[in-house]
Amino acid sequence: MMLALEERDERLLAIPWIGSAGLAALRAAKVAVIGLGNVGGQVAYHLALPGAPLVLIDRGVVEAANLGTQGFDTVGISKVDAQVRRLAPLNPFSRIEPMRADIRQIGMGVLRDASLLVSCTDNPAARVAVNTIAMRLGLPWLDGALDGTGKSLFGRVAAYGPGGACYLCPHDGPSLAVLLRNGRDAAGCSGAWRGGEEIAAPSTLAVSALGGAVASLLALWALRVLLGRGDGVFGREVYFDLDGCRMEVHRLARNSRCLADHRRYELLPVGERSTVEQAFQAAESRLEGRGEVSLYLQARTLVAHLRCALCGAEQRPWRISGAVEAVCGCGGEMQATASGLVECLRRGEAGGILGRSWAELGLPAEDVIVAVRGDRDLALLLA
Numbered sequence: 001m002m003l004a005l006e007e008r009d010e011r012l013l014a015i016p017w018i019g020s021a022g023l024a025a026l027r028a029a030k031v032a033v034i035g036l037g038n039v040g041g042q043v044a045y046h047l048a049l050p051g052a053p054l055v056l057i058d059r060g061v062v063e064a065a066n067l068g069t070q071g072f073d074t075v076g077i078s079k080v081d082a083q084v085r086r087l088a089p090l091n092p093f094s095r096i097e098p099m100r101a102d103i104r105q106i107g108m109g110v111l112r113d114a115s116l117l118v119s120c121t122d123n124p125a126a127r128v129a130v131n132t133i134a135m136r137l138g139l140p141w142l143d144g145a146l147d148g149t150g151k152s153l154f155g156r157v158a159a160y161g162p163g164g165a166c167y168l169c170p171h172d173g174p175s176l177a178v179l180l181r182n183g184r185d186a187a188g189c190s191g192a193w194r195g196g197e198e199i200a201a202p203s204t205l206a207v208s209a210l211g212g213a214v215a216s217l218l219a220l221w222a223l224r225v226l227l228g229r230g231d232g233v234f235g236r237e238v239y240f241d242l243d244g245c246r247m248e249v250h251r252l253a254r255n256s257r258c259l260a261d262h263r264r265y266e267l268l269p270v271g272e273r274s275t276v277e278q279a280f281q282a283a284e285s286r287l288e289g290r291g292e293v294s295l296y297l298q299a300r301t302l303v304a305h306l307r308c309a310l311c312g313a314e315q316r317p318w319r320i321s322g323a324v325e326a327v328c329g330c331g332g333e334m335q336a337t338a339s340g341l342v343e344c345l346r347r348g349e350a351g352g353i354l355g356r357s358w359a360e361l362g363l364p365a366e367d368v369i370v371a372v373r374g375d376r377d378l379a380l381l382l383a
Contacts (some may be wrong), residue, residue, distance in 0.1 A: 008091070010209035012050055015079050020357065022227045027051045027093045029115035029226045034103050034130055036060070038069050038204060039144050039218070040120030040212030044083055049089030049104035055114065056080045060104045061069065102191035104129040105322070108136060108298060109267055116225050117141035121147060122204055123262040124179045131160070131167035131260070132299065136368070137377075138162045138264040140225055140234065144214040145294055150205030153242035155214040159221055161299065165252035168260045176259060186201045187324030213242065272383050276361075277354040280347055283371030283378055294371045295345040295380075299313075302361060305340030308332040318353050320362030358382045 012018050018026075019354075026188040029052060033044045036058040058079040064070045072082050088096055099106070103126050111117065117139055119130040127143060131194035134141040140161050147154040160166055171179065190370055221233045255261075270282050276295075283293045306315045312330025317324045326334050340354045349356075353361065358369075363382060371378045 003126065009157070009227060010307065017227065018050075018223075019228070023050065024121055025228070026226050027053065028056060030113060031222060031226070032057060032114045032117045034058075034117065035120035035122065035126070036070075036083050036358065037066070037120065037122060038206055039146065039209060039215045040118075041071050041083060041365060042208075042212050042215035043118055043120055043218050043222070044087055045090075045130050045342035046215065047222060048087040048090045048094040048096070050223075051091040052222075053093070053095040054095075055085070055097045056083050056113065056346070057101060057103055057106070059100060065203065068312070069204075069211070074119065080256045092281075098352055102126075103133075104299070105364060107364040107382070108133055108368040109366040109383075112137050112267065112366075116222055118222055119143045120215075120218070127167055128180070129299070134162075135166055135260060135262060136265045136298075140219055140230060142225070143167065144218045144220050146204075146210050146214050148206055153210050155210060155217075155240050156237065157214060157217045157221065157243070158237040158251070159225075159230070159233040159235065161230060162264070163262070164235045165254040166262060169252065169255040169258045171259060172261065172314060191245070197312075209241070214239070219229065241302050265368065265370075266328065267379050267381040269381045269383050273354055273357045273359055274382055275357050276345065279369065279380055279382070280354070282380060283373065287371060287373040287376050287378055289374040289376060291374050292346055292348070293371050293373045296372060297343050297345075297363075297370055298370065300343070300363065300367075302342040302345075303336060303340060304342050305337045306334040307337055307340075309335050317329035318356070318361060345362075 009023060012023055013020055031047055032050050032055040033040050034057045035046065036056060043057060047054060060079045062075050062077055062079055062082050064075050066072050074082060078100045080100045084096050084098050087094065111133060117130055117134050119127055119141060130141060143158045145156045163348070168176065217238065220340055224230055224233055235252045237250045237252050238247065268282065270279055279295055280293055287293060301321045303317050303319055303321050306317065308328035308330060311330045313326060313328055315334065328334055358367070367382050369380050369382065370382055
């Protein structure tokens with residue numbers, strides 16, 4: 001039976017802290033939910049019901065082992081497509097954009113029109129990526145986690161507002177290294193140039209109800225942020241132990257010595273399918289001062305020179321790591337030379353690729369690079 005929109009929204013409109021103004025604000029927003037497993041799928045459900053537009057990001061495919069804990073009913077299709085099929089009928093206002101991708105591989109500027117990021121990933125490396133995107137774009141973000149060992153009913157939810165504490169604030173270099181190693185398979189020295197494209201993590205062992213507890217708090221906090229009440233949750237972290245019926249709330253303090261600089265980028269679009277030369281020209285025309293301009297990639301590495309460990313054959317691919325074939329024609333492993341990995345481009349060293357587009361080098365659409373001249377810099381959006 002078709003319902004009038006007024007009937008569908010009757011109870012939402014009657015909630016004092018939502019009402020007609022709140023519902024309009026909610027439906028004018030855009031929430032990116034990153035990770036669609038036990039937690040993320042339920043967050044997306046709770047936000048789709050009242051009609052929040054969503055961007056759903058996950059690289060995974062539904063496996064049989066997901067059916068008992070993540071709410072899927074079909075195996076072999078991408079998680080984003082499965083969730084679109086499930087959520088789209090719930091509310092016509094909840095426009096849903098699927099994005100099958102690893103959050104670390106999408107262009108930093110892709111989510112610049114989002115209102116809020118909600119991280120429901122199962123590994124620290126992805127959270128660091130979300131933290132960076134949120135910080136550079138000046139976006140609020142929420143993070144949810146649970147104990148995936150199956151040994152306890154423990155969950156965590158944190159809220160990070162622009163200008164406040166970030167995910168890296170509690171860490172120094174050694175503790176961050178330990179955090180990022182946790183749950184990952186070592187690639188080995190010879191494979192380090194590939195950039196760790198795959199995030200290896202143990203299977204999450206948790207019933208859907210535990211994911212639902214984390215997801216419910218995330219969704220409630222998301223609604224508060226979207227309705228202009230985020231100050232009440234930003235800078236807070238909640239731990240709850242449902243085995244012991246305990247809950248703790250902590251304040252998240254900004255660290256003046258944080259590994260992240262907490263800067264928001266003001267993005268300058270360079271143009272569609274822009275070339276390396278065009279990026280240099282844009283920076284040189286806008287950055288005053290003497291000295292040459294340097295272009296810094298953000299969390300990416302160009303592979304400029306490889307050598308086969310078996311036959312000695314060489315390649316100069318000039319491609320982003322992860323987009324380069326790692327095996328030689330002889331069957332040997334290609335290894336990066338000492339000068340073969342590039343994270344910073346200078347005009348004098350980039351002559352052979354000045355005419356190539358950033359897309360040809362393997363950078364994703366709407367990625368960001370930073371141009372530096374002297375003590376000034378400029379963030380370029382590679383549309």
